[in-house]
Amino acid sequence: MKKPAEQQGCLAIGLSSAECAEVLEVIEPILHVSSQEEFFEWTQSELQRIFPHGKLVCGVGRLGKHGVHIQHVMGYNFPDEYIQALQQADGLTSSPIIAKWMREQQPVLFEPWYEEIVKSAPPGWLDNFHRFGMINLAAHGICDFDNHTASYFSFSCIPGLLHHRHAFLLKLLVPHMHAALTRVVSSPRFKKRTSAQQTKLTKREKEILQWMSSGKSNWEIAQVVGLSESTIKNHVHHILGKLHAATRAQAVAKAINLKLINSKH
Numbered sequence: 001m002k003k004p005a006e007q008q009g010c011l012a013i014g015l016s017s018a019e020c021a022e023v024l025e026v027i028e029p030i031l032h033v034s035s036q037e038e039f040f041e042w043t044q045s046e047l048q049r050i051f052p053h054g055k056l057v058c059g060v061g062r063l064g065k066h067g068v069h070i071q072h073v074m075g076y077n078f079p080d081e082y083i084q085a086l087q088q089a090d091g092l093t094s095s096p097i098i099a100k101w102m103r104e105q106q107p108v109l110f111e112p113w114y115e116e117i118v119k120s121a122p123p124g125w126l127d128n129f130h131r132f133g134m135i136n137l138a139a140h141g142i143c144d145f146d147n148h149t150a151s152y153f154s155f156s157c158i159p160g161l162l163h164h165r166h167a168f169l170l171k172l173l174v175p176h177m178h179a180a181l182t183r184v185v186s187s188p189r190f191k192k193r194t195s196a197q198q199t200k201l202t203k204r205e206k207e208i209l210q211w212m213s214s215g216k217s218n219w220e221i222a223q224v225v226g227l228s229e230s231t232i233k234n235h236v237h238h239i240l241g242k243l244h245a246a247t248r249a250q251a252v253a254k255a256i257n258l259k260l261i262n263s264k265h
Contacts, residue, residue: 022049022050023050023169026049027172029046030176030177030180031176033180033183034183035187036184036190039074039180039181043056052158053156053158055076055078055156055157056075056154056156057074057075057076057083058151058153059074059151060072061253062148063150066092066099067093068093068098068150068152069256071149072185072254072257073247073253079134081247082129083246083247084249085128087249087252088215096117096118097110098152100120101139101152105141106140109138109162109167110136110139110162112129112136136158136162138156138166139153139155139170140171141153141174141178142178151174151177151181151182201239201243201255201260204235205235205238209255209260211225213261218233219232
């Protein structure tokens with residue numbers, strides 16, 4: 001009897017038959033995941049068996065020339081401040097890891113001593129990487145057929161050294177995670193939750209969101225709209241709460257997706 005493609009691949013990288021069977025056992029439950037809660041229940045139980053990790057962030061976004069315009073993002077134990085620090089002045093989100101994946105569309109493994117990636121990093125990126133306790137990164141995604149939209153999954157705090165086994169497992173797992181994430185963000189429950197947010201923002205909050213999408217700081221927005229920086233900070237706090245967003249970048253992404261503000265890309 002011919003073995004499934006996944007099992008043949010597992011054997012090809014030196015996994016035992018028992019380990020191959022475990023991989024298939026881990027994949028099977030995600031075929032039935034349809035909610036955000038179910039997705040993270042799977043990542044923090046079944047997935048940990050074969051791909052242990054301490055942090056995970058994933059999302060869907062539109063691909064730009066120099067980064068990703070995030071539409072949906074969700075994570076587990078992932079530092080929101082790190083994601084926020086990746087947002088550029090033009091509203092795009094990028095990092096050396098994201099940039100490398102966009103070029104090659106292959107799994108990207110990163111340890112802090114990988115000179116190829118470190119040399120291409122903007123000033124301060126590696127410092128933030130260490131400051132937020134990232135340790136290492138393993139990332140991969142799936143593009144749509146015209147390379148306009150992609151899902152992206154980034155794991156950190158993975159035990160041990162990263163090697164080809166991690167890259168292979170990402171190739172195997174991410175297509176199934178992509179399908180599950182697509183079901184989650186397309187589900188009526190998810191859409192109802194986000195559409196209900198449209199009526200919550202005031203005119204002033206939408207104005208501030210529009211400036212946030214341009215990458216302006218609280219101080220810069222305060223100068224433009226004629227309010228104090230502390231008042232802007234309070235508005236931003238309320239905006240994040242109303243949109244159930246963990247970061248400014250996530251709030252902007254949700255607002256654009258809900259057509260609450262205009263996208264320049």
